[in-house]
Amino acid sequence: MTRAHLVVAAVLSVAAPVAGQTRSAPLPDWSGVWVRSFEEFSNETDRWRNPKDPTSPPLSAKGEAARAASIKALLAQRDPQGNAPAAGTCGVRVPGGMPQVMRFAFGMELLFTPGRVTILLEQGPTIRRIFTDGRPHSADPDPTYTGESIGRWEGDALVVDTRAIRAGTQLTGGLPTSGEARVVERIQRTAAGHMRIDTVVEDPVMLAAPWRYSRTYQRLDDRWYERACDNDRDGGDREPDLTPPR
Amino acid sequence: MRATFVLVLATIAMTPPAIATAHHSYAAVDTTKRATVQGTVTTLEWTNPHVWLWIAVPDGQGGTTPYAFESLAPAELTRFFGWTKRALSPGEPVTIDYAPFRNGDRGGALATVTLADGRVLRGRQVPPNAGPRAVR
Numbered sequence: 524m525t526r527a528h529l530v531v532a533a534v535l536s537v538a539a540p541v542a543g544q545t546r547s548a549p550l551p552d553w554s555g556v557w558v559r560s561f562e563e564f565s566n567e568t569d570r571w572r573n574p575k576d577p578t579s580p581p582l583s584a585k586g587e588a589a590r591a592a593s594i595k596a597l598l599a600q601r602d603p604q605g606n607a608p609a610a611g612t613c614g615v616r617v618p619g620g621m622p623q624v625m626r627f628a629f630g631m632e633l634l635f636t637p638g639r640v641t642i643l644l645e646q647g648p649t650i651r652r653i654f655t656d657g658r659p660h661s662a663d664p665d666p667t668y669t670g671e672s673i674g675r676w677e678g679d680a681l682v683v684d685t686r687a688i689r690a691g692t693q694l695t696g697g698l699p700t701s702g703e704a705r706v707v708e709r710i711q712r713t714a715a716g717h718m719r720i721d722t723v724v725e726d727p728v729m730l731a732a733p734w735r736y737s738r739t740y741q742r743l744d745d746r747w748y749e750r751a752c753d754n755d756r757d758g759g760d761r762e763p764d765l766t767p768p769r
Numbered sequence: 770m771r772a773t774f775v776l777v778l779a780t781i782a783m784t785p786p787a788i789a790t791a792h793h794s795y796a797a798v799d800t801t802k803r804a805t806v807q808g809t810v811t812t813l814e815w816t817n818p819h820v821w822l823w824i825a826v827p828d829g830q831g832g833t834t835p836y837a838f839e840s841l842a843p844a845e846l847t848r849f850f851g852w853t854k855r856a857l858s859p860g861e862p863v864t865i866d867y868a869p870f871r872n873g874d875r876g877g878a879l880a881t882v883t884l885a886d887g888r889v890l891r892g893r894q895v896p897p898n899a900g901p902r903a904v905r
Binding site: 558560561628629630645743745748749750751752753754755756757762763765767768 | 797811812814816817818819821823835837839842843844845847848849870872874875876
């Protein structure tokens, strides 16, 4: 290759952006695995077991009834549809979803590409797609477990508005969404290696008022763990299957 | 064996009786009770959703009886409690502190594993100050 060829190649490589992408705005780098502290997760779990705790979801009458029915089904070793929990699938036949999937002390990665943020969660595993290209919410979206997420930047904070969450997706353990849930998250780096997510959950059927909570995360120099449920010996609160391993 | 094993110096706080709010609610174990048993490791099932530790406990008649203990997920045990998939080896003598199964099955929710040299691995019930490691 001659020197002229090299110059031409260099010019082309700069001047020919990939279709649909822009080179003007540098993309954030939030690389690493983000994890809540186990203590924070565990304390939250304990608090939310008490419906009178001020941080627990402010349930409507319908929400209280739905949660009671769900717990009754769990204790009867049934899934919300009345089926016996399936072995080997963590006791559920449906994936995790918003907002419950965000609450576990498992790893999370945030990937930034033009017009989009992708959150990969070990829990599930789950993929969340957040569109930041200026599009509005769909007029008639198909409800899904992760919902339809539209994001925008407010300064350094990524504000994510998630709608179209499929009815029955968990608000938190034992509390289903109604199909009218909306989740707004404010995702913000607070210091080197630290991140906070402030969340407001609205569900006019299951909640009597907006439910607000904040969580903190730390960035770990860590690997990614697969979380496929291949040894679910007591999922769905079955009596444990104690067949010894071979 | 890794040097990051966490020594437990304080008594481990017992969790309150569980209410079923998730698919793993501890409903199968009585968290108000605590038991201890000694045996040798047979298998460490390094699996999801949770790790299971199997040990052989002498039955007093020259044989052994299997006991099974449920812990947390591999990711949680590694990040928060310093385990690895090679933390325990078959044949290794251990003392297990646990909350027993309600139905009388042998085993339960793993609280701690005490190794022959006195080191302690924490299991499923959560003591205070269990934070992430290696923050940058």
